[in-house]
Structures are given as structure tokens and as C-alpha cells.
Amino acid sequence: MPLTTSRAQAVTKPVPSSRVVSKPIPQAQAEDPREFQLGQIRRRYKPRERKSEDSTILEFDLKPSDPDFPFEMDALACSLVVPQVYPKEPPSLRIRNSDIPRGFTINVERGFDGLVEARTPSMTLLALMGALDKNLEAFLSEKKADTVKLVANADKRHLENLPVRAVNPEVVSSMSKGKAIQAPIPVQTPRPAPVYYSKVQKEEAQTKRNSETRQLEARLGRLPLYKKSGDGIAYTLPIEPRKRGELPVHLRSVKTIVLFVPLLYPLQNCRITLEGVKPEDANATEAAFEERAKKEKETTLMGHVNYMAQNMHILAKTPLKVEVAEKPVVQEPEPVEEVEAEEAPPIAGVVDEERGHIFHIPRPPEWAVEDEEESEESDGSRYSYDSKDFEGCPTDEESEGAQETPEPLDTTERGTALSFPFLELYGIELLETTVLNLTVKCERCRDTMDITGLRNGVKKTESCKKCATVLGVTFRRDLIHTNATRAGFLDLEGCVPVDMLPSTFLPTCSTCSEPFPSPGVVAHAANTITINCRHCHASMTLKLTAPKFLRITSAAMPASGPRRKRDMLHLHPGEALPLNGRCTHYAKSYRWFRFSCCNKVYSCDRCHDEKEEHPNERAERMVCGWCSREQAFRKEDCRFCGRGLVRKRGGGFWEGGKGTRDKAAMSRKDPRKYKRRGGGALAKKKD
Structure with missing residues (x-):
């Protein structure tokens, strides 16, 4: 009988309820479910607990577990109220965040109440807080609930009888006997409504x-x-x-x-x-x-x-826009009946007869309290002068101001920047380079020399030992701190920097802000120096790394010195070089080399060293000895004519037809050396 497959379940009848095993309930929860669930909350959130007559209040912070939580909120300040008869009466939640508007906290509280109503009998308080954590984003995204703000009516009866200041003094005196004028009441403009996103x-x-x-x-x-x-x-x-x-x-x-x-x-x-x-x-x-x-x-x-x-x-040069505050809407006060008053005596100097639109406000009497002697002295000192003022001498205030504002450092970005990318400072607030020592390379002859004693803003010149070219270096210092690793700029003439020699630095303590005494400390690359402050004895550690020279602008070449003559090789493409490019040192090399150190062409490195006084550097270009065409360096053949540039050493073997046929020159390992040896002589004898 063939087997048939069916997608029907093996058990067609429902399992009787007597065989279903329910989830076991802990004995502590069965005896006292309220205390058991409170213990879970205590272990999970470590709340601050308060007890009232009919409930227990637990205050704790609920941090959102969602890593992509969209709202700028660190934690939700919760107050969980658990009745004494729980679980017969449901718990409630109160949100205490002051940075969240009340309308949104009401949404969270209502959402918690909805979770309580929809819970199952086996759902604990800890499970309710977990459900609140999962649905917190949805509750906060709902439309803000309507709230009513109650404002207490301020008692202003004690302000009714106070006089109101007016612009003209005559009006104040005339209205003091009557009823005071009501001040205009400004009406506040409504705040813009918050923006909601879907x-x-x-x-x-x-x-x-x-x-x-x-x-x-x-x-x-x-x-x-x-x-x-x-x-x-x-x-x-x-x-x-x-x-x-x-x-x-x-x-x-x-x-x-x-x-x-x-x-x-x-x-x-x-x-x-x-x-x-x-x-x-x-x-x-x-x-x-x-x-x-x-x-x-x-x-x-x-x-x-x-x-x-x-x-x-x-x-940085964009002017700030000055926000002009909107003028509040002013409610006009109710008209008040004017009370006739006796005319006050006119105040001298109040109105100008010639210019009636100008009113002179008299000087308040409390301003003129100082004695006459003091006023005379002040007037005399105010108008006193010295002949030095007319000679251009600065006053005391100007001299003090000049001392307080030092000249800013010349940190214009030009020349070559000197920096320490991986500098480490411990206990050092500021670091200054007082004396800089460098090793530079001449741009003409590529020879290196040391230039020492470079100070801020002082140009130092030296002459190259080989070509007598004038080399000039000017160091412009910059301050070094934790967030700035640049030591300054170098203005170079006729040379390029190679390395930094041991130099002198002046550190400033980060504890007492006192500089280290002169001349400072000597440090160099890959060296760690630890010193103590001379004032507070705090430890200061300086670790210099390899310096970095970044060329920002091109340095000016010196005007003096002979011009370099142009190298005239008189090459004719298609024709062979003299001796096919060979020299006395390498007889199997058919090419010339252009060395990158001096940009000159020589047959080999030995020929270069014989005629030049500087060490040779790798040649990146060559001239073929068969066709005289200059090209990039290649190992074996020419790029244009395809001829071999290096002759391989031949042997005594046949080498595919390129070997020797002379049996005397053949290797004894070659089988052709002894084949048919003497056969020709025997044939002649037979004849």
C-alpha cells in the first residue's frame, strides 16, 4: 500500500484541560502578591519609598531602553502609587518631569491607566513598567492634552493711592490732589505653538x-x-x-x-x-x-x-541681527474726569521762549550734594593740562592700557608649519618654544647643515659649506597647548627643513599657572621629560614626538649665487648613444640614468660619484642606448624600440640555439660535446 502524505495535524482532537500544566506561581507571590511585586520594583529600580494612610508611593527614574528613542529625555521621573488593598484596586502613576509640558505627561499617565485596565490577572507591577517603557514613544507622540492654568488674582488695592509719575512736573503737582491716572495695561502676545511631526x-x-x-x-x-x-x-x-x-x-x-x-x-x-x-x-x-x-x-x-x-x-565678519522686540498692545484706559487744580507757579527754565518745542528738565536737587570746595577742585582738575600733552606724550591711562594689551603673535599662515601631531602634555597648561635648532638641506647641492639658536621673529642666515648659497631661516613662534600642537612657522630661503635638533621649551604649570624659570628645559623627539614646578611643586611631563613640516607657501629662492647651466646632451632620437650607453664600470649596461638628486644624466652611479660631490639618489628616468629616447625606468627592455638594455651572461650550453657550437668551448655536461667524435678521420682512412 503506497504511503500518502497529508498536511493535517496528527492530533485532531483538542487536548483536555486536565492535561494542561499552568505556569507555577512562587509561594511568596501566592501568599502576599502585593509585597512580592513591590519587592520586584525595589530590586529593579531602587526607588525612594514613602507610605501614606492607604497607599505606598515609589519614586524612581525610568530610563528608556530604546537606543533610538527620539525625544531629548534622559529618564522619566515616575511616582508609582500602590494601594494597600492591591491588587483589588489598580495602581496609578504620576509623572514628575518639570521639563516636559503637563499636557504630554497627562498622555503618559492616561496610557499607563489603559495598560492597567487591559492587563491580565498574572501581570505584575514590573511587567506594567516594562509595557510602559515599550509604549513610551507612542504616548509622548500623541497630541498634547488640554490643560487649564489657574492664576491667582493679585491684590493691588495697596497701589491705588500711589501717585503716578508724569513727563511734566506741572502735571504731577496739579494731579496730586485728585484721583491718580490709571497706567496703560500691556497685553502679552501669545507664545508660538509647539511643532509636531508625524x-x-x-x-x-x-x-x-x-x-x-x-x-x-x-x-x-x-x-x-x-x-x-x-x-x-x-x-x-x-x-x-x-x-x-x-x-x-x-x-x-x-x-x-x-x-x-x-x-x-x-x-x-x-x-x-x-x-x-x-x-x-x-x-x-x-x-x-x-x-x-x-x-x-x-x-x-x-x-x-x-x-x-x-x-x-x-x-566671522557677518554682523549680528538685532532682534527688535514687538511692541505690546496697549489697552487705552478709561477716561478720567479732570479735576481742576490751582495753577502751580511756573518753574524757571522749563520752557524756551524762542524754541517752544524744547523743554528743559531741571537738575534734581539730590545730585548737587557735594561741597563747593570739592566741586571747585574737580572743576580745576578737569580743565587742568600739562605741556607734555601737546608734545605727544601718552597719559597714565594710555600707558597702562598699552601695558595690559600685548602685541598678538604673528601667526599668519605662510612658509612651513612646524607641528607635533602626537604631542603629550601632562600638567602643562602652555608650552613655548624659546630656542629652536634645526637641520636643513640646501636646495642647490642637497647638502645638509645645522642651524641653531633660532628665536621668535629673528632671522638667521648661514652659507652652504659646498655651494656657498645663502640659507635664511626665520622662526615665528606659536603657543602650544592641549588643543593646539603647532609650534610655529618657518620662513625659509634656499633650504628645506629635514629634522629638529634638541631645542629649548618653556612650560607653564596647569595647577598654579606659573611659567618655568628661564632658560627652560631642553627636549627632542622621542624623549619624555618630567620636571616639577618651582612654585607649587606639581609634576609636569612633556613627551615630544617626531616633528611634522607642512609646506604652506613656496619659499623665496635667494637672488645671489650662480645660475645652474642647462644640461645639453644633444640626444638624437633613433640614433644610438656613444658605445651604446656602456661605460667602463658596467660593460653590459646599454643605457644612461638621470639621477633625481641633481637631475643630471650619467652612465652609472660610479660615474655620478666621480663628478659630483653629493651622494647619489635613486634614478627614476633613463635614456635607451639603442634609440636615445628618454623614458621612465624599466628593468630589461626599452619601451620604444624593445631592445634589451642588459646583456645576459652566456654559458656553454646551447640555450635554445643561442649557445656555442665549438666543442672545445662546450661544457662537459653537454652531450653534444662528445657525439661523433673523430668520425670524419675514420671515413677518410676508409677511402
Whole structure:
């Protein structure tokens, strides 16, 4: 009988209820379910507990477990009220967050009440709080519940009899006997209603935010000054303005910015703050960036950062927009019957007879309390002068002000920047380079020499030992701290920097802000120095790394010195070089080389060393010895004619037809060396 398959279940009859095993209930829960469930809440949330006559109040913070929670809320402050007769009476919840509007907290409380009504008998208080955590986003996304605000009526009866100040003094004196004039009552303008977004808008915004933040982390995440906050909103990004020299003086030290990306970005605009700058100095730049972020909605976060780096000097000069407050609507007071009063005596000097539209307000008597002698002395000192004022001598105030404002450092970005990318400072607030020692290479002959004793703003010149070219170096110092690793700039003439020699640095203690005594400490790359402050004896550690030289602008070549003669080889493409490019040192090499150290052509490295005084460097180009065409370096053959440039050493073997046929020169391992040996002589004898 063939087997047939069927999709019907094997058990067609329902299982009797007597065979169903229910979930076991702990004995403690069965005896006292209220105390058992309260113990679960205590172990899970560690609440602050208060007891009243008929209930127990547990206060704790419920942190959302959803990692993509869209609202800017750290935790939900809950007050769980559990009646004494629980579970016969349901529990209730009260939200205590002051930063959440009352209408939204009512939605959360109503949502909790709905969960309580729909719960099963086996659902505990801990399970209710878990359900609230899962549905918290839905409750907060609902429309704000209507609320009523009760305002107490202020008792102003004690202010009715107070006189009201007027513009003209005559009116005040005349109205003091009658009823006071009622002041106008300003009417407050209503606040703008909060903006709500749909669920689809939030999902699209979340997708775009995740994409742009990933791009930001991929581009800038490996830089040394990059930092990301724990909540993923603030990003500390290193920035290098394109035209730092055109920035205001107080913004030239900016190394990093903090980019704030809201959770509802791009529905809410991003903004920035400048680190290491006073808020009043950075207001214009930050406001200009925020204004552009509002207009350019389609620009990515990386685009905003790039625009900031390229146009920071323009944003810093954007004037701040002064927000003019709207004038409140004034309700006209009810007309009051004027009370006739006696005419007050006219005040001398109140009205100008010639110009009736001008009113002179008299000087209040309380301002003229000082003695006559003091006033005379003050008048005399006010108009006294010295002949030195006319000679151009500065006054005391000007001299003090000049001492308090030192000249800013010349940190214009030009020349070659000297920095320490992986510098480590511990206990050091500020680091200055007082004496810099360098090793430079001459641009003409490639010879190296040491230039020592470089100080801030002092140009030092030396002559090359081989070609007598004048080498000039000017060091412009920059201050080093935790967020700035650049030591300054080098203005070079006729040379390029190679390495930094042991130099002198002056650290400043971060505990007492006192500088280390002169001349400072001597440090060099890959060296760690630990010293103690001479004032507070705090430990200071300086660890220098390999210096980095970044060429920003081209250095000027010296005007003096002979010009280099152009190398005339008189090459004729298609014709062979003399001796096919061979020399006395390498007889099997059919080419010439152009060495990158001096850009000259020689047959080999030995020929170069015989005629030049500097060591040779690798040749990147060559000239074929068969066709005289210059090309990039190749190992074996010419790119144009295909001829071999290196002759291989031949052997005694046949080598596919290229070997020798002379049996005397053949190798004894070759079988042809002994084949048919002497056969010709025997044939002649037979004949």
C-alpha cells in the first residue's frame, strides 16, 4: 500500500484541560502578591519609598531602553502609587518631569491607566513598567492634552493711592490732589505653538541623520582631536580655517568646534559652538552658521563642516541681527474726569521762549550734594593740562592700557608649519618654544647643515659649506597647548627643513599657572621629560614626538649665487648613444640614468660619484642606448624600440640555439660535446 502524505495535524482532537500544566506561581507571590511585586520594583529600580494612610508611593527614574528613542529625555521621573488593598484596586502613576509640558505627561499617565485596565490577572507591577517603557514613544507622540492654568488674582488695592509719575512736573503737582491716572495695561502676545511631526517624518529624519553621522565619523573619526558625546548629539571636530590670517585676532586660536546634531535632525537645525573662545567673540560666527543651516536644508553635515572651514573668515565678519522686540498692545484706559487744580507757579527754565518745542528738565536737587570746595577742585582738575600733552606724550591711562594689551603673535599662515601631531602634555597648561635648532638641506647641492639658536621673529642666515648659497631661516613662534600642537612657522630661503635638533621649551604649570624659570628645559623627539614646578611643586611631563613640516607657501629662492647651466646632451632620437650607453664600470649596461638628486644624466652611479660631490639618489628616468629616447625606468627592455638594455651572461650550453657550437668551448655536461667524435678521420682512412 503506497504511503500518502497529508498536511493535517496528527492530533485532531483538542487536548483536555486536565492535561494542561499552568505556569507555577512562587509561594511568596501566592501568599502576599502585593509585597512580592513591590519587592520586584525595589530590586529593579531602587526607588525612594514613602507610605501614606492607604497607599505606598515609589519614586524612581525610568530610563528608556530604546537606543533610538527620539525625544531629548534622559529618564522619566515616575511616582508609582500602590494601594494597600492591591491588587483589588489598580495602581496609578504620576509623572514628575518639570521639563516636559503637563499636557504630554497627562498622555503618559492616561496610557499607563489603559495598560492597567487591559492587563491580565498574572501581570505584575514590573511587567506594567516594562509595557510602559515599550509604549513610551507612542504616548509622548500623541497630541498634547488640554490643560487649564489657574492664576491667582493679585491684590493691588495697596497701589491705588500711589501717585503716578508724569513727563511734566506741572502735571504731577496739579494731579496730586485728585484721583491718580490709571497706567496703560500691556497685553502679552501669545507664545508660538509647539511643532509636531508625524511618525513618517521622524523615520525619514532618523534615516538621514544616521547616514550623515556615519559619513561624518568615517571622514573625521581618525583625527586626534575628534570626540563624540555619549548621547550622540555633540561632535567635537578639528577644524583648520582656509584663511586663518584673515580671521579676527580672538578667533585665530580656534582648533576645534562642537557640532550639535539634534535627534530630530534635519527637522531641527544643527548648530555649532567654538571652543577656546569667549562666547561674545564667537556669537557672530555661530549665528551666521545657524542662519545658513536654516536656509540650506539639503546640505549634509560634512558639507556644513567643509563650508565652515572654507568660509570661517566671512562668517566671522557677518554682523549680528538685532532682534527688535514687538511692541505690546496697549489697552487705552478709561477716561478720567479732570479735576481742576490751582495753577502751580511756573518753574524757571522749563520752557524756551524762542524754541517752544524744547523743554528743559531741571537738575534734581539730590545730585548737587557735594561741597563747593570739592566741586571747585574737580572743576580745576578737569580743565587742568600739562605741556607734555601737546608734545605727544601718552597719559597714565594710555600707558597702562598699552601695558595690559600685548602685541598678538604673528601667526599668519605662510612658509612651513612646524607641528607635533602626537604631542603629550601632562600638567602643562602652555608650552613655548624659546630656542629652536634645526637641520636643513640646501636646495642647490642637497647638502645638509645645522642651524641653531633660532628665536621668535629673528632671522638667521648661514652659507652652504659646498655651494656657498645663502640659507635664511626665520622662526615665528606659536603657543602650544592641549588643543593646539603647532609650534610655529618657518620662513625659509634656499633650504628645506629635514629634522629638529634638541631645542629649548618653556612650560607653564596647569595647577598654579606659573611659567618655568628661564632658560627652560631642553627636549627632542622621542624623549619624555618630567620636571616639577618651582612654585607649587606639581609634576609636569612633556613627551615630544617626531616633528611634522607642512609646506604652506613656496619659499623665496635667494637672488645671489650662480645660475645652474642647462644640461645639453644633444640626444638624437633613433640614433644610438656613444658605445651604446656602456661605460667602463658596467660593460653590459646599454643605457644612461638621470639621477633625481641633481637631475643630471650619467652612465652609472660610479660615474655620478666621480663628478659630483653629493651622494647619489635613486634614478627614476633613463635614456635607451639603442634609440636615445628618454623614458621612465624599466628593468630589461626599452619601451620604444624593445631592445634589451642588459646583456645576459652566456654559458656553454646551447640555450635554445643561442649557445656555442665549438666543442672545445662546450661544457662537459653537454652531450653534444662528445657525439661523433673523430668520425670524419675514420671515413677518410676508409677511402
